[in-house]
Amino acid sequence: MPESPGTLAGMRRQPAQARSRERVNRILDAAEALFASQGYAGTTTNAIAARAAVPIGSLYQFFPDKAAILLALALRYTETLRQELTAVGESAAALSLADYANQLIDNTDRFFSDHPSYRAVFMEAQGTVRELEAIEETVDAHLIRDLAASLPRQLPGLAPEDYDAIAFVLVKTIGTLLWLSLGQPQSFRQRLTAETKRLTLHYLNSYISTENAGAG
Numbered sequence: 001m002p003e004s005p006g007t008l009a010g011m012r013r014q015p016a017q018a019r020s021r022e023r024v025n026r027i028l029d030a031a032e033a034l035f036a037s038q039g040y041a042g043t044t045t046n047a048i049a050a051r052a053a054v055p056i057g058s059l060y061q062f063f064p065d066k067a068a069i070l071l072a073l074a075l076r077y078t079e080t081l082r083q084e085l086t087a088v089g090e091s092a093a094a095l096s097l098a099d100y101a102n103q104l105i106d107n108t109d110r111f112f113s114d115h116p117s118y119r120a121v122f123m124e125a126q127g128t129v130r131e132l133e134a135i136e137e138t139v140d141a142h143l144i145r146d147l148a149a150s151l152p153r154q155l156p157g158l159a160p161e162d163y164d165a166i167a168f169v170l171v172k173t174i175g176t177l178l179w180l181s182l183g184q185p186q187s188f189r190q191r192l193t194a195e196t197k198r199l200t201l202h203y204l205n206s207y208i209s210t211e212n213a214g215a216g
Helices: 018-038 045-052 056-062 066-090 097-114 117-125 131-153 160-181 186-215
Strands: none
Touching: 018 045, 018 056, 018 066, 018 117, 045 056, 045 066, 066 097, 066 117, 066 131, 097 117, 097 160, 097 186, 131 160, 160 186
């Protein structure tokens, strides 16, 4: 069973009270802005604390070092993305296959658009903080599991291993293509998003065609 991503954050302690949660969120907001503008290597915990308007001692109550802040920020990003895709899965039964495919891509793309610092932060840090890879693998495992659970509403009658394989392909393909699109000019990024939708719909339709062929 995949490890819960929350256990990978590296935090000294989880904030229990509303005031503590608000302080942690201020620290993460400050770190996000500084990582994006100054780079991960160029940012210090003192700078993060100053921007968040919290004493450095308060920062260290929750985070032992800068890497732990980065990991917590990664978890906040990925949990937001998971919520975006879970919303699609919950409405899958009411959607056409085309709308289902489009919403998977649109919600993922909206996540990237709503968090413009995401790429700037993690392009630098991915090769520096090893734990990011573990978080990415764990979150992908959760996304794959969630997507596999929603697929029977769109593609009934397949074997469980089919849903697992389809979900794996979709999560890895959509995530990779939209991630790569972030470094492209806006017009080409829009084209890549449209191509990702086309690819996803044709892929899902191939399972309907295969099922119909088998029935014939």
